[in-house]
Amino acid sequence: MWIVLTTSVITTTASAAPICAPGMMPTAGVPSMFDPRSAPAEMILDITWLVTAICAVIFIIMQGLIIWAIIRYRAKHADGDGSEPPQVYGSNPVELAWTVIPLLIVFVLFLVSARGIFEIDKQEPPAGALEVTVVGHRWWWEFDYGAQGFTTANELHVPLTKDGESQAVFLTLESADVIHSFWVPQLAGKKDVVPGRTNHLWLQPLEIGHYVGQCAEYCGAQHANMLINVFVHTEADFNRWVANQQRAASQNNDAAKGRDLFLSTACINCHTIRGTVANGTFAPDLTHLMSRATIGSGIVPNTPDNLRNWVWDPQTIKPGCDMPSMKLTKDETDLICTYLETLQ
Amino acid sequence: MTAAPPSPQLQGAAPSLARLHEWVVTVDHKRLGIMYIVTGLLFFMIGGFEAAMMRWQLAWPGMDVVMPDEFNRLFTMHGTTMVFLVGMPILLGSANYLVPLMIGTRDMAFPRLNAFGFWLFFFGGLLLYFSYFGAQGLYGMGSAPDVGWFAYAPLTERTFSRGHSTDYWILGLLVSGFGSIATGINLVATILCMRCKGMSMMKMPLFVWIMLIDAILVVLAMPPLAASQIMLLFDRSLGSHFFDPQNGGSAVLWQNLFWFFGHPEVYILILPAFAFVSEIIPVFSRKVLFGYPLMVAATVSIGFISLGVWVHHMFAVGLSPAVNTAFMASTMLIAVPTGIKMFNWIATMFGGQIRLHTPMLFSIGFLSQFLFGGLTGIMLAVVPFDWQVSDSYFVVGHFHYVLFGGLVFTIFAAIYYWFPKVSGRMLSETLGKWHFWLLFIGFNLTFAPMHVSGMLGMPRRIYTYQLERGWEFWNLLSSIGVLFQALAIAFFVWNIIRSLRKGKPAGDDPWDAWTLEWTTTSPPPPWNYDIDPEVRSRRPLWDEKHPEDPDWKYE
């Protein structure tokens, strides 16, 4: 329990206020597996307590025996007379006991854990689940809400309930390049994201909130900065978020020059802005960029300054990432950012 | 103990050159053993430096001690170095030195193959490190390998791994791996073909039994790694598609192939630790090893089962529940013979007269730390728990407890125990105790907090982390531990240097031990024994010292 106490004692700094926050969201805490907020994470924690207890007892006993042996059987000066203690070559009953008892312990542990595997690892979506396809890229996350008709990036938004009932979320995991791993400890165990293979992960959120995780399989230079932000909303907030995401990109005339500049540069080869000619799929969808709290896959808050620095030269924020500096002038950067900031 | 006269070509050459020539052309198992161990210890310093740099970078969020790509090279080289260029050579070198002595014979079965194996390891290691200079590819990219020590595909394919760094990883390990296989064959042949009179299989020291199983695992496990690496090399250079998902290849196939080698490899690394303490604990408890036959059976079981657990490194890959369950079963099963060994060692200590010299201190450190690491291993075998902490710092903590707290501590125990035999001089007990306590503190301070940060969500192989995650306190503790470890190693190096020059002369049998190597001089003559030994029990020297109560009455 001391881990949970420590976790709650550690202060978390709130990220800078994003331009368009999705409702009043509590800031994410420490992504501790001991603070589960989803059914599969709870099930894993239950099994964890059992195995930890068993191992702790074994540790205390065995470590105690080691310490006891050192204290009780330490050579005293009087033993320097050359006599040796009685030589004990073995003992069949004792050796049988410490073969059979560990086998039994291991057998019990196996049964409990095996049941856990089959209960937690769902191959089919639970009835009524929200289905989202997650595509891992180097070094960002794509989220396809196929049934709802839009694609977004780096933030996974899910509802707590649907029609008043707890709603499951069934993720389909794919990779666009190398192996990644999707891990949000408070919501579920991890599942690798493997090219050429489709995996699944089941979440069942229990509380609204903001939960964090990150890629857990080394995938190259910026593996450390492939963060995941999950937002569990009330049903109403979620529906509002979905409705916003479903709209095509806003056509704000104040940013017309910026928009024209954007659409005439190579940006459109990698990025998609729905409702424009930009339809690249190599990089995050920017249609509702400003609805996101962070940029760069979670590593810096989505503030005007950060956005500007990113557009001007992403390598200063995420060295090694696949977006090059587009060699824009200061004015061009300003125009582009003015346009991007209209993409609510 | 006259050395062989220098070869005719070198008559009149400077004595130091003549001595160097002797070492370069030697086929003497004792010299090769020393060369293996010394080279392994040098690589240990390099690997330790790599770790220290990583811990400095991770001491606090957002540090920029090293660039991201440099960090990625550091953890790749650290892992590859410690497993292949420290663990393997020190263990094969120790077996090389001790096995012929313990079985009462003159040398290994194939002395020239022995030398061949050493030099392949040596040059393979140099080839790997040459990557820092030579791996620049067409685009000027590439330095040391940066794909992790298990080099998952398709990250290692040409598309994602530019330049030649991955090729150096492959080639360096192919060369040194070939040498390991040669030495493995040599050890099995030596043990099965050259035992002295009276030494039936069940009268060998347990050290020899364990090295036999270890060498068999080397012969079985390293060829699949070679085959896999060659297939990867073909992917990278000839355009084949073995691990190329875009053309039908399978990323998971690499994982299966690698871990089919990789899991037996970690048992190859830990079994010699068991071998060391199985000799040291009895001598310093003044009691025979408890339950020798069961220890042999446990060793054979571990060797056998270790070939069937590899998928436990892949529980998060998304394989079927049935497969995960089957491998969870085999992984939990292997805990039983391992636990048996722990019980037997502790039972050896009970009723004894424990002498807390440095070898015993390190062995006791091993018992406690391996116990802890073994138990976190059982936790990791529980698949749902593994789904949370796989590929996190919990795993990093686990394997460092078994490989550092376990294996490396026993390597130091073995050095303090057999250094007198090898060099003829005792190491300083005082310096040894400083070494032990500083290392014990530093090791635990570094690796215990990792279990916490892992359970708080910190994944492996990240060059930095966010302040909001709450991991910084644990990382700082880990980094502070490095200072203690570095100091400990300094004491060790000073101990070696000082003792070689003016350590107390050891004599044949400074520890009052019982196996054959303590019946000959320190250091042994090139031919090991003036008269071929004959043994009637597992502890021939005990029989000589206690003629009224010899072991052969009770075995």
Added chain:
Amino acid sequence: MSTLQSNALPDLAPVNNLPKGKLGVSLMIVSEIFFFGTIIAVYLFYIGKDLNGPYPQDVMDPPFSAATWKPLAVSFNSIFLLTSSIWIVLAVRALRAGAMARFAVCWGMTILFGAIFLMGTGTEWYGLIVNDGLWMDTNLFGSCFYTLVGFHAFHVAAGLTLMTIVLVLTMCGYMDKRQAGKVDLLSWYWHFVDVVWIVVFTIVYIIGYYG
């Protein structure tokens, strides 16, 4: 227990040491089994998984069909390799008996038959690469085929090299019946290469063709 019995040393236990040359070569063969086993496992795994042709049935003839018996085609080749094992058995027997001329002839025939096998492999590869457009990068079948058959051919070539050295030593008069044991060990390696070919043939040309 009488005092006499308790003071008398027991007999030395029998040691049962194995012959080290035979054991060493056997262990080397075991390591090679695991090496080939890995490549074979990968081959079996990838059967039927090609994304594009040419597929095995496009470029291979049905096993044991007429086309495969043409000179230097695969069944023809296999006969020569398998027969070379008979020649090597005869050679070793001759050496044990001290019949050096007979040894040299049989040993030379072993090498010749092995070389014919390699020529056949080369011819087959030429056809596949130039006529069928199959190389390692074409598809999974290409990657697996050339790796497996290629490593086998490499081991054949290595064996031929070692055997040629022995032949040269024989011609120069350095060989006699005392070396029969060591030459026999080399023949074990050759038999192993043969057995591997039987497995490779079955997997590549029979299972791979139909699978």
